[in-house]
Amino acid sequence: MSARRFLRVFGGELRYQLTRPLFWVCLVILFGCAWGLSSGFMRIQAGDSDVGGEKTLITSQLAMSFVLSILGGLFYTFFVAVQAGLSVVRDEELKVGEILHATPLTPGEYIWGKFTAILTTFLIVLASQLLFHILFNHIIPNADASEFRGSFALSSYLRPALLFVVPFLILACGTLFALGERTRKPILMFSIPVLFIVVWAFFIIDWSPSWLDPRINRLLMWADPTGFRWLNETWLKVDRGVAIYNQAPIGLDFTFVASHVLYVLLGLGSVAGSHLTFARRRRGARVPRSQLAAARAALEAGRDLVPAGADEDTSFRDEKPIAALGMRSTVPGFLGAVVSVARFEAKNLGSQPGLYLFIPLIVLQAIENGYFRTGAFDTPLLLTSGHYAVITMNTLTLLVCLLLLFYTVESLLRERNTGVAPILFATPVPGSALLFGKAVANSIVGTVVLLAAFVGGAVVMLIQGKVAIEVQPFLLVWGLLLVPTFLIWSSFVMAVLSITRDRYVTYAIGLGVLILSGFLQTMGKMNWVGNWDLWSAVTWTDFGSIEPNRWAVLLNRLFYLSVGVLLVAIAVKLFPRRELDSARVVDRLHPKPILKTVLRMSPYWVPPLVLGIVLGLQVQQGFQGKAVENRQRDYWRKNILTWLDAPFPYLAGVDLDLTLDPDDSAFSVQGTYELFHDQDKPMESFVLSVGDHFEDLKWTLDGEAYEPDDRERLWVFHFDPALAAGDTVRVGFSHHGRLPNGMTKNGGGMGEFILPSGVVLTAFSNSFVPTLGFNPERGADPKHPLEAKVYPKDFYVGKTRPAFGSQRPYPVRTRITGPDRLEYHGVGVKVEESLADGQRTVVWQSDEPVNFFNVVGAAWDRWQGDGTAIYYHPGHDYNLEEMGKALDAARRYYSEWFYPFPWQELRLNEFPGLASYAQGFPSNITFSETIGFLTRSSREVNLSFMVAAHESAHQWWGNLVLPGDGPGGNIVSEGMAHFSTILLFEQVQGLQGRIEFCKRIEERYGDDRQVDSERPLVLTDGTRPGDTTVTYDKGGWVFWMLHQAMGRDSSLVGLKEFVRTYHTSVDHPVLQDYIATMRPHAADPDAFDAFVAQWFYEVVVPEFKFSDVKRAEKDGHWVVTATLENSGTGTVSVDVAATRGERFPKHDEEEPKDDGGIAGAAAGSARAATADPSADASTEDSDETYQEQRTTLVLGPGESRSLQLECDFEPER
Structure with a gap:
């Protein structure tokens, strides 16, 4: 190998790579990331959140490892794929390969020179990225992030880069360079980033349920070339404390070192393999010697190579008129041209091997996102057609848009790259037909992905065997919402390419738009006007469909479809069918030609302009818009100092008359609060907070019309004379409104609503009734929250006010009127119900006083238990047995253990899953469809039983016993539940x-x-x-x-x-x-x-570690010895056992009971000990009787003790 020729190749390739637009686009992206990350918004979530508390730094080794491993996987992959994978292909397209290889240049000099230049390019990018971070973290730092920034240490930047990014770059550059040289297919190289995103971002680093086998977890660490999964599972997943994150160097283990050495060897080995295959290809195909000898002999004899006995064909010499050929020429129509172009492009797509690899992977990712999706406690969820269609939208949108970006660009440039552009563009085929035909063919990619994803989802639902497959949700969500996204994106890509006329600039702009969209979504700066891809905007409920955003989605799709038409018009007008004429371009830049063009294009740009303005105004006027936000802030600013700790009377009785119109999200209410003053001093005034959506408010005080003071939706009632201690007052109110009042800002669900699919209203908020007192959380700045209140040590001595609800339980009567297709439930018992003129009127009255109340309505079926009932969606009967068992058992055993259940019936009501939560209102539990009704129970997790048991416990802890307002109060409610x-x-x-x-x-x-x-x-x-x-x-x-x-x-x-x-x-x-x-x-x-x-008064976390675990047979017995250390804090007792057999075989229905358990007598959090790490622990399918020998140890912090267990059986664990 000649060093001079190697350096010539290296220098030429390096100069080219450093002057490419993609190189500078990559630097710009990393520059922007460094600037954005200097604010500290993406940092390790640990440290003391109190003002002045120690925070995790963004400049430590672990913090930079976290950032570099993520950015390396997200951004480097695409740029490496394009620049490394197309390096040899570019020379082939430019027809310079024949010239280069006619020189003394060897394959090794050529291949290694190019690879080294590309690797050097990205090492320069990496060095620039480190300089960007140093610049924004230390030289021109963000003043708002001073508490997240430490002193400069070069090792904090170099060590993470060398450990995490450099091995990844060697692997990526080497393997992608070799793959590009081997296949010579540009489209395959553009698809590689999609493959990586599918496997890495959505599975390798993201999937880690608590029940995952540690061996599989370790295997996934080996499979992650960026090292992020290893970093997360080893250092970040369990909080290790701010001292370690800020000061400790990165500790490595065998898995990390071995895997990264393997990545480097694999990358270099791929280049070596590319060297060999390139040399073999350069020599050409080998011809057998027998064929060479026969051909040489035939040439020497002067004979041609026509087989013996074959007659020479002389028909071509006969002269015939050209008309005899039967040829004819016509100008193709628009549809005919579209069909012809689409047919040709479709055939070409069918020959692309990348589609046969990446489409199944995208579909598998969509299925994984649905089938392996987990809820609370990592519980697997059941798929329904609508939920599956919605939860896979983001995945399908991102991956298909990336594929469409690459395939659309390559399709539009194919004629130019193959040299047939002058011929095709000289034909009378309209440019619009040409572009539309290509777009139709490329849309096949998205269509095939959606069809395959539908089949995959259907198979999963069939395997689960509980949910029926429905086609309508897929047609609605994918057909009417997702397909327009693909059309809009394809139109955008065509327009950009028509304007720039450059493949790589188009890729850069397309990726920039995707990155910018993701950034705006992450920062909460996106709304319906900018959300072109409906990212995380659509919610689904089986009670209805895409509520509560139907109108917003419709306007959004109409707006972007009109934008798509405009982009197509721009693409057709600017599509380069002829060479660029600079003089004509300059001439067209004069004002008059520009004005004519703008007016001529007005049918295309006026509709999106009008629709965009309408949509923007709807967002601004919606309940999450800027106007409402300002009014909420005024509420907080005007009242925080005056009314924060002001006393107020407590509810002594509630009477409501509520009318609902779910189809219009409207309600009207007329009600009365009976208020009781239990303070020692007379009360001169009190306040009621009302919702921003309340209209035409009218008040009465003790039956007389009254006009309280309005302090930005905080109404002040004055007493003259003052209300004496022990007195009561009746406040009447009437108003109407809509909930939600307008559209959301950027989609998503909500916790309380009045919709055609159902109704959820609570007295905790101002959703439909006034609330007593000032709410300090309403209108508070979420970016600058107030510091936690410091309570006196004896704050609980004497009378402590409740954390929520009223000082004492009170009676509630609720009269509800609404469409008869829905049922309506309130707290207590139903004392009256009537149907008239399509309206249902029910009256609910508390049979025992309550501390708060709610209203819930939907179209339900009913499951009846023993003093319990479940009201559920007719199609959600999958977990009724488990939930009913929990309700019946809760009512029976909680009554025995704590206090008799005071209400007549314990009801559980399912509501549309626009938010995932459950609440235990007295006698009237509300339960989202996504919490327990659509979960898959297993022996590890039974969420439907758990949530039903937890919320039922709130009938006692949170209702009968109302927790106090102060530290530890809510633990009496939630911890006790x-x-x-x-x-x-x-x-x-x-x-x-x-x-x-x-x-x-x-x-x-x-x-x-x-x-x-x-x-x-x-x-x-x-x-x-x-x-x-x-x-x-x-x-x-x-x-x-x-x-x-x-x-x-x-x-x-x-x-x-x-x-x-x-x-x-x-x-x-x-x-x-x-x-x-x-x-x-x-x-x-x-x-x-x-x-x-x-x-209760300290924070201790014991952590047990075994060492020197041995087992041996002695005198017919087995002896297990080990050393157990408490490397954590706290003094605890822990049970240690040597066992054989499966303690809880899967086929056993009855569970054994004993008085031990994993906590032991005084309850540490110990786990079972493995007697021999090499023992076979796979006995789940065995019928062997479970045997154990256990002992109990008491260990303080840092203490260790040896133990010995004698067993009459050979222990396995």
């Missing part, structure tokens, strides 16, 4: 059900907790990141551990006393009150105090 769910799992589904649920919430706590923000349970108020899992999961676990430590009987006695004490009390409990009530029932008060001090 989780604890009750644990009890019910064990009671109904046995030990296995309880263990699996406890494992899920333990895993979720480990994944979601934020170490530096976490406070002890008694200080947790829900304002910090990670507080949700602390409130629900840790709270439930700690209550369960205390239950075990006290003993079941003592614990239940204490819980009964707790409910009796606070059921009707005006002092509402927090955790300190719960502890005080339970302590007298503890058999060992000192142990109780130690437990409370550790788990």
Whole structure:
């Protein structure tokens, strides 16, 4: 190999790559990313969220590894595919290969010179990217991100780049260069990024349910060339604390080092293989020696190569008139030309091997996105046709648009690249027919993908065996919403190519539009006017269809279809059928020709202009528009200082007359609040908050018309004389409105609504009735939230006001009128119902006082249980048995354990899944269709039973016992509901059900907790990141551990006393009150105090590690020895067992019960020990009897102890 020739190839290729538009586009994109990321919006989510608390830095090694691994996978792949994969192909297209290879240049010099230049190009890009980050992080830093920025350290940038990006670049450049040289197909190289996005972005780094086998997880780490999955699973998934993220270097393990060495070798090996195949191709095909000898002999003898005995054909010498050929010439019509062009392009598409690879992969990704989609607790979801069509829209949109970008550009440039453009463009085929024919052919790509995705979804639904396949949702969602997206995108690509006349500029602009759209979506800056691809805008409910955004979707599609027509007109007008005439271009830039062109094109640009203005005005005037946002902010600014902590009377009674018009999302209400003043001092005034959508408000006070002061939708009522303590007052109100009042800003669902598919209204918000007091969250700036309130240590002493609801339970009467096709439910019992003139009128009255109320309506079927009922969508009967079992058991056992259920019936009402939540209103639980009705239960997760049990528990914890307002208050509601769910799992589904649920919430706590923000349970108020899992999961676990430590009987006695004490009390409990009530029932008060001090007043997380695990046979017995260390915090007891057989075989219906469990007596969070790591643990299909030998150890933080277990069986784990 000549160094001089190698350097000539290297230098020429490097100069070309550095001057290409794609190189500079890549730099611009990375420059913009560095600028945007300097704000700290995309950083490791850890650290203390309090003002002044230590935050994770964006300049640490781990932070830069996080950023570079993501950007490397997202952006480098496309540019490497184009620049490396087409390097040899470009020389072939320019016809310079024959000249180059006629020189002494060797294949090795040519191949390695080009590859090295391309790799150097991207190393320059990487170096530039690091300089961009250094520039924006340290030289011209973002002033708003000072708390996220650390001091400059070169290693924080170089080490992540060398570890994560450089191996990926060597792999990508090498393999893609070799693939391009081998196949010589440009379209295949443009499709490679699509393949990578399918496999990497949507599966390898994203799919990680809690129940995933660790071996599969490790395999996926090996399969990720960017290293992001390894980084996430090893360092980021479980919060390790801000100190580690900000200061620790990246610790590597065998998986990372070995896989990245393999990536480098694979990349270089691919280039070496390309060297060999290129050399072989350059030499040409080998001809057998026998054929060469025969041909040489024939030439020497002067004979031709016509086979012996064949007659010479002389017919071509006969002269015939040209008319005898029967040829004729006509000008093709528009449709005929379209058909001819489309037929030819379709045949060419059929010969593209890339489609046969990438279309199935796109379809598999769409199916994976549907079939493996999980809900809460990583529960697999059941597919229905409508939900499957909607949840796969984003995936299909992105991937098909990328394919259409490449195939449309290559289709339009095919004639020019093959040299037939002068002939074709000289024909009388109209340019519009030519473009339309190509567009029709390319649309086959999207059509085939959609048809294949439909078949795949249908197969999945057949495999699940529960949901019937419907075609109508696919026709609506894909046919009317998704297909126009493909048409719009194809029109845009054609227009851009017609204007730029350059393949790579078109690719750059197309990718730029996709990236910009994604960025705007991520930053929340997108609305219906800009959302050309309906990204995450469409919601589906089986109760209706694409509510609540029907009108917005219609306007959006009409607007963009008209834009598409305009783009087609531009493409036809500017499509380059002839060479560019600079003089004519300059002449047409004069004002008069421009004005004529604009006027001539007015039929194309006026419709999108008008539709865009209408759509924009609808967004601005909608309930999420700027006008409403400003009014909400005025509400907050005008009242925060005056009314934040002002006292107000409490509800003592509610009487409502509600009329609903779901088809128009309208309502009118007339009602009365009876208010009770329980403060010590006289009250001179109080306030009621009303919704921004309330119209024609009218008020009465004690039956007399009244005009309160309006302070930006906060109405102030004055008393003269002041309202004395213990007095009551009646406030009447009437108003009407629409909910939702206008369209959303950018699609999505909502928690409360009045729609043709159903009705959900609650007294927690101003959806349909006024609420007492000032709401500090309404109108608050989400970008600058207020710091959490600091409470006095003894804030709970004396009378503590409730966290929500009223000071005391009160009676509620609700009269509801609406179309008779729907049923309407309120709290209490139905005392009256009538039908007249297509209207249904029902009256609901509380049979026991309540603390809050709601209204829910839909078209339901009914499941009847023992004092329970489930009202559900007629097609959603899949999980009724599990949910009904949970409701019946909850009513029975919670009544036995805590307090008798006071209401006549416990109802669970399914509502349209425009938001995924459930709420336990007294006697009237609301349940989204996406929470439990459309889930697939397994032995690991039974979400339908869990959510039904949890929400049923709120009849006691949150209704009968209303938590206090302050830290630890909501844990009395949500944590206690989780604890009750644990009890019910064990009671109904046995030990296995309880263990699996406890494992899920333990895993979720480990994944979601934020170490530096976490406070002890008694200080947790829900304002910090990670507080949700602390409130629900840790709270439930700690209550369960205390239950075990006290003993079941003592614990239940204490819980009964707790409910009796606070059921009707005006002092509402927090955790300190719960502890005080339970302590007298503890058999060992000192142990109780130690437990409370550790788990309620501290933050401890034990972590157990085994070492030196051995097993040996001795004297007919098996002896297992090991060392167990608590490398975490806290002093806990843990059960350790050596086992054989499957503890809970799949075929067993009855679950064994014992008094042990994974928590042990005082309950650490230990897992079963493996007696021998090499032992075969695969016994799920075995009928072998389960055997175990266990012991209990108590370990403090940092302590380790040796253990020995003697077994009468050979242990497997």
